[in-house]
Each structure stands twice: as structure tokens, then as C-alpha cells.
Amino acid sequence: MKNSAAIFEKQIKDTLKNKEILIQFIMFPILALIMEKAIKIEGMPPHFFANMFSAMYVGMAPLVSIAAVIAEEKEKNTLRVLMMSGVKPWEYLLAMGSYIWSFCMAGALVLGMAGGYRGRELMIFLLIMAAGILASLLIGAAIGTASRNQMMATSVTVPVMLVFSFLPMLAEFNETISKVAGAVYSRQIGLLIGNIGDFSPKFENIFVIGVNMLAALVFFGWAYKKSGLA
């Protein structure tokens, strides 16, 4: 655990100097804050921008961040150095996962506050976001692990991220896309967030998110077995 704590601390310092990653964490929360305050259209559902950006945030920030960080560590050889210093793969993954999860949860808190959620609603909002962020983390970690360098990771991350982050939004405007998007966890996260007022998750919501997480876990297992960490 001491190794995980040391890597976690190192990663915080590194992120503060890494604008590409930092922007992933703060872009959607800031956009939501601005849009929720600045744009009021008659007939617009409550928390419209916060909800929409939350689903996009879930599909983008954790996935892109963890894939980029792992791929960079592999490319720059720092991950090999860590492993050769006695850090175990699970200690590294725990540190990276918990660090990105924590940063994303801080972003989720801002999104929730921007959407006007308070008390029980805010807790449910954060719970839903936590599940979505975890699923994205697994997918991103798998991509980062399978990639030899950052360029390779980016070429995979961008299309995957576009699918997971934009499907929930596109599903709002198109019936066919909505049906396809139903099988994707980020859409289910979007639907759950949209119904926080009378929160009663359906079997479909839980099932789709669960199956997506399981598939991501299998994908990660495959990537780890194929490429290893260092």
C-alpha cells in the first residue's frame, strides 16, 4: 500500500503540470457551470446541461486520462523502472485507478452542484457517476495497457471515447441511435441521472452497466496478459 500511496502522490504532482490531462478533469464541470448559469430556454428540462455533460464526462475523462497516463509511462520507460523497483502491477493500477477515480469524482461533484442537486439527490448522482467512472476506467486501463506508446493509445482512445461520450447525447435526438445506445453503459448512466428525482433503477440499467463493466474487465485481462505493464 505504501507504494500505491507514493505513486498516487507523484501522480497528483504530475497532473498539476500536465495540461492535457488536467483539462480532461475540468473541461466538462466548468462547461456545465457556465451553461447552467448562462443559458435558460423555455421548455428545457431541468439540469439539462449538467445531465448531458455528466454522461459525456463519464465516457470521456476517466477513459482518456488513464489510457494516456499508462501509455505515457510505458513509452517513457518509467513504468518499467517502477516494476524493477519492486512495485507490483496491482499496486500501480490501484494507485492510478484511485487517483483518476478521485479526480473524476471531484469533477462529478462540481457537475452535480452545477446541476443544482443537493442532499440525497446529490448522493445518488455521485453514486451513479462513480459506477460510470469505474467502467470507463477499466476500458481506458485496457487501452493504455495494450498500447506501446501514447500515439497508439490516442488512436484507439479517440474513437472509443467519441462513441461512449457522444452516444448519450445523440440518443436524445434520434430514436434509432437511442435503441443502439441502450446497450452502452454511458447511455444508461445518462438515463439514471435524468431520473434522479424519482430514482428507481430498472433491471435494464443495472444489467447493461454490469455487462459493460464485465466486458471491460475481460478486455483489461486480455490486454494485461498480452502486453503486461512494462
Next chain:
Amino acid sequence: MEYTVEMRHIVQRFGEKEVLRGIDLKIHEGEIFGLLGPSGAGKTTLIKILTGQLRQTAGEVQIFGKNAGNRKENLSKMGMMMDNFGLYERLSCYDNLKLFTRIYDVPEKRADEILRRVGLYEDRKLPVMKLSKGMRSRLSLARAVMNEPRILFLDEPASGLDPATAAEIHKLVQEEKSRGATIFLTTHNMEEAHKLCDHVALLHEGVIMEYGQPGEVCCRYNHQNKLLLRLLNGKMVEMSNNRTSAEKVKEYLEQEMVETIHSTEPSLETVFMELTGRGLE
């Protein structure tokens, strides 16, 4: 323990390609051992096997009398400086080392101690991305010795460095040897090997072509066995390195005519070229 590293008939294949072809080597405790060879000779592959990053196709490797594949036991006794430094570019020198004080469970003040030793204390707050190649080398070496390893692996430690910086690296390597560490270094710099190493092995296409003390290896290939004198008048005189030349040499010396005097034993590079028909670059 007499030997820190013992390798018996190490074979490494990548698909059809045989990169190491039956390596047998023993490295004494506390010595500086140099593995010399051109790029692609198999040097880095051998380091990866020794450090447990790669499992050899065949053969046996023991480090400190234990199987090299047992990384858990061996890692805490190893330090490593690879050709690609593996430093965190955005973090400062100090933060790069601080991370490893925690991983190695050594006091945080050790980061400052080592930064002083490698001459980077004044630059400890500089991010790595602003360091020169020589400074990166020193920082990488500082991290490698953080846990006072019993064996230090250095992959091309002074490659591409200016002579002054290379000399600083060599001084640090000697200090580690004085501490009692065994040092395994790879290089294709013959001068570096001759200056630093107690024993060297010449690796070519996965085979050890020659092994021994650098001077001893050179002497083995001293086919000419001559003396070369440069006289003060600019004349070069070549003579056999035996008793028949003694009188003549004495005469030149008595007349204070000698500017330089050399024996003709080859350099390690020449030996390598003789053995393989190619250079080390």
C-alpha cells in the same frame, strides 16, 4: 559468495532468431564487469534476463546464488540505469528521487544526499525536461543507487556524453565499486571499458568471443609484439619487444632522444575487429 552472477549456457530465441547462443559467464562479487559489443549483439537482452524481465529460452542464471527468475527476492538488491532513462519529465529532480525513497523505504533526506553526490543539488527543483543529457544520466544513476544495491546494472552509462560528464559518471561508478557493489555495465566504448572494468567479455551475434581483464585480452592479441619510439627529432622507430632491442632503447634513453615509447598491443576495439571483422559502433 565468490560470484554474484553465474550464467550457464544461456540461450535466448525470439521466434526463429537466436539472439543469445550459449552464454557462460561468472561475475565476481565487487568487480566492475563490462559486456562489450555492437548494437544488436544481445547486450540488453542479457541484462533483461539477469534482471528477471525476460525468461531465457534455455540455460540457468543465478544471482546471489539464487535463480534470476525469482524477481521478488532479487529486486531489492538491484539497481538499474537503462539507456532510456525512465525519468518523469514534468517532475523535478528532487520529486523523481523522493518517489523512490518511499518505494525503497529509505529516509527522504537520502534524496538530497544523493543529489549532492551526483552534483545536482543546486538543480534539484528543475523539472527533468529542462536537464541536459548528462544531467539526466547523473539523475538516473542517482536513482539506481538510492537503495545501495549489491549489484548495479548500467546499460551504456556514458553513451553520447561529453568527456567531462562521462568522467563524472565513471567516478560515481568507481565510488559504487568502493562501497562493495558489483557492477555490470554494457558499452561499446572501448576506452570506458578499459578504464573502468576489472573483466570484460566481447559479445558478438549472441556469442562471447573473448573474456578476461582488459589489458590481458589486449596482450593475447599482441601479434606484432613491438616497441614504438617517437624521437625528439620526429623520427619513428619500431623494434622487437625483446632483449635484442634493450641496448638500442638504452642508447636512445641515455642520449635523451625519446619523446614517447609504446608497446604495440592492440586496443580492445582492434581485438574486436580481429575477432569479428567489424567495429563496435
